Amino acid sequence: MRLGVLTKAELVQSATRWAQGGVAAVLAEDPDSTDLHLADTLKAGAGLCDVDAVRVLVDEGPGRVNELIALGAMFDRDPDGALQLAREGGHSHARVVHAGGAATGAEIERALVDAVRLTAAAVMEHWFAVDLIVEGGRCRGVVALDPSGARQEVRAAHTLLASGGAGQLFSVTTNPEQSTGDGLAMAVRAGVPVADVEFMQFHPTALHHPQMPRPLLSEALRGHGALLRDSDGERFVDELASRDVVAKAMTARMLEQGTDHLWLDATGLEAFDERFPTIAAAVRAIGLDPTHDWLPIAPAAHYLSGGVVTDLSGATALPGLWACGEVACTGVHGANRLASNSLLEGMVFAPRVTEAIEAGRESPQPTGAMRAVMGAGAEIPGRPLTLPPLPPTCGADDAEKLRARLQRIMTAGAGVLRDAASLDATAQGLAEVADVAADPEVRNLAEAGWALVHAARAREESRGAHSRIDFPHTSDAFLVRLVLQ
Numbered sequence: 001m002r003l004g005v006l007t008k009a010e011l012v013q014s015a016t017r018w019a020q021g022g023v024a025a026v027l028a029e030d031p032d033s034t035d036l037h038l039a040d041t042l043k044a045g046a047g048l049c050d051v052d053a054v055r056v057l058v059d060e061g062p063g064r065v066n067e068l069i070a071l072g073a074m075f076d077r078d079p080d081g082a083l084q085l086a087r088e089g090g091h092s093h094a095r096v097v098h099a100g101g102a103a104t105g106a107e108i109e110r111a112l113v114d115a116v117r118l119t120a121a122a123v124m125e126h127w128f129a130v131d132l133i134v135e136g137g138r139c140r141g142v143v144a145l146d147p148s149g150a151r152q153e154v155r156a157a158h159t160l161l162a163s164g165g166a167g168q169l170f171s172v173t174t175n176p177e178q179s180t181g182d183g184l185a186m187a188v189r190a191g192v193p194v195a196d197v198e199f200m201q202f203h204p205t206a207l208h209h210p211q212m213p214r215p216l217l218s219e220a221l222r223g224h225g226a227l228l229r230d231s232d233g234e235r236f237v238d239e240l241a242s243r244d245v246v247a248k249a250m251t252a253r254m255l256e257q258g259t260d261h262l263w264l265d266a267t268g269l270e271a272f273d274e275r276f277p278t279i280a281a282a283v284r285a286i287g288l289d290p291t292h293d294w295l296p297i298a299p300a301a302h303y304l305s306g307g308v309v310t311d312l313s314g315a316t317a318l319p320g321l322w323a324c325g326e327v328a329c330t331g332v333h334g335a336n337r338l339a340s341n342s343l344l345e346g347m348v349f350a351p352r353v354t355e356a357i358e359a360g361r362e363s364p365q366p367t368g369a370m371r372a373v374m375g376a377g378a379e380i381p382g383r384p385l386t387l388p389p390l391p392p393t394c395g396a397d398d399a400e401k402l403r404a405r406l407q408r409i410m411t412a413g414a415g416v417l418r419d420a421a422s423l424d425a426t427a428q429g430l431a432e433v434a435d436v437a438a439d440p441e442v443r444n445l446a447e448a449g450w451a452l453v454h455a456a457r458a459r460e461e462s463r464g465a466h467s468r469i470d471f472p473h474t475s476d477a478f479l480v481r482l483v484l485q
């Protein structure tokens with residue numbers, strides 16, 4: 001195969017680079033096992049994980065981590081050479097490999113970028129993919145803007161969407177500015193089914209500071225005893241509860257107290273700088289001393305659990321189009337991603353795409369999350385939702401201002417806590433933004449937000465990362481995957 005990589009910024013600019021904690025994989029059996037990793041993942045996914053997809057994830061994960069090590073990625077090791085394994089929220093055992101303390105993504109990306117530069121037939125940087133080319137019911141490549149802004153066709157025998165997430169839908173996010181839901185929007189425009197997009201995971205403890213993307217104050221701090229305090233200095237939630245529970249409690253408290261941030265008190269932690277050098281550097285850079293100061297924090301949009309529906313080989317419903325990484329909905333995350341499973345998902349499912357293409361596969365099979373689209377024996381049946389078209393763009397407002405306006409609209413109505421009225425208002429606001437969104441990235445944000453809001457409106461329950469104030473309980477009637485087309 002001849003591989004071309006087309007990317008809208010530089011090759012190194014991506015969410016992968018920012019990943020901190022690590023990659024979850026069972027590299028040392030007993031007392032841990034892949035069955036336990038599977039059970040932890042299903043628990044986090046709140047009933048909506050595809051069990052077959054999770055089985056693939058946990059079984060193939062360790063081998064893919066070892067391949068990455070063979071490719072040159074250097075994970076942290078003990079003096080005796082054994083890989084250091086950390087335990088993160090939601091994991092029953094220590095199974096998270098990391099690099100440079102909390103610089104795992106940067107190291108993985110370095111190894112992959114080196115490999116791509118050595119092997120890819122073409123690396124096209126500053127090329128913005130705008131739309132899929134669909135001819136004769138098959139994807140034939142993309143229409144893209146070249147570095148001069150001219151529209152060009154980039155044709156390919158197979159097209160793999162690996163465009164990442166959509167954290168930029170919200171005012172406060174840990175995601176880099178490239179995470180604008182472009183792949184999701186391209187798929188929606190081409191009529192390719194997307195699912196689980198109502199499940200945007202918010203990280204509860206992002207540093208509250210104008211810097212964007214927001215630095216993360218990892219769960220490990222709470223794991224080591226850091227406390228959450230409200231604006232009166234009171235504790236209000238179990239610091240070790242899951243991400244969604246903590247993010248909800250924080251948002252409710254912020255609304256009650258009329259504030260836009262709360263506090264993480266890590267002053268009781270010993271050896272902060274030695275244990276958490278990356279975090280210490282980030283907070284010291286803004287003039288805070290974590291051994292004396294409480295750290296200002298607020299929830300930030302972090303990870304989109306859903307995306308373009310694929311089978312267990314990454315095939316989408318459109319022949320010739322494949323998806324992997326955060327843009328895909330393989331079914332492994334369900335309603336809530338387990339920490340450190342997302343890098344793993346990319347590492348496990350991307351090679352399955354190339355293997356399927358090499359084997360001559362063209363079309364999806366009824367496996368994994370794709371069964372919710374194809375209707376063949378899915379444990380979690382699909383519920384089709386027709387996505388009304390977003391009004392066309394008729395004018396052109398300043399792209400930067402429009403992006404900020406869209407982010408405010410999404411944050412106010414479709415953030416951590418939602419209800420029918422707030423989602424309706426958000427849909428209305430998005431339609432107004434789309435009307436003047438000539439900039440393709442802002443238009444994509446509007447399309448991705450539109451899909452998220454419609455799914456969130458239809459899911460009349462609270463589950464995992466999706467919290468409806470008007471439907472606060474989980475309902476068995478919603479043990480379904482909402483599939484938008």
Ligand SMILES: Cc1cc2nc3c(=O)[nH]c(=O)nc-3n(C[C@H](O)[C@H](O)[C@H](O)COP(=O)(O)OP(=O)(O)OC[C@H]3O[C@@H](n4cnc5c(N)ncnc54)[C@H](O)[C@@H]3O)c2cc1C
Binds near residue numbers: 006176302327341342
């Ligand atoms: C701060 C932070 C910490 C995290 N920590 C962890 C962790 O510890 N463990 C873990 O498992 N996960 C973690 N995650 C999540 C994880 O990093 C991401 O889910 C994962 O890296 C996504 O990889 P990806 O390849 O799908 O997308 P990305 O790495 O975001 O890459 C997408 C690429 O597509 C390009 N692109 C997008 N749209 C277009 C377009 N229209 N045209 C051309 N190119 C385009 C982008 O420029 C980018 O280069 C973290 C995320 C963040 C933000």
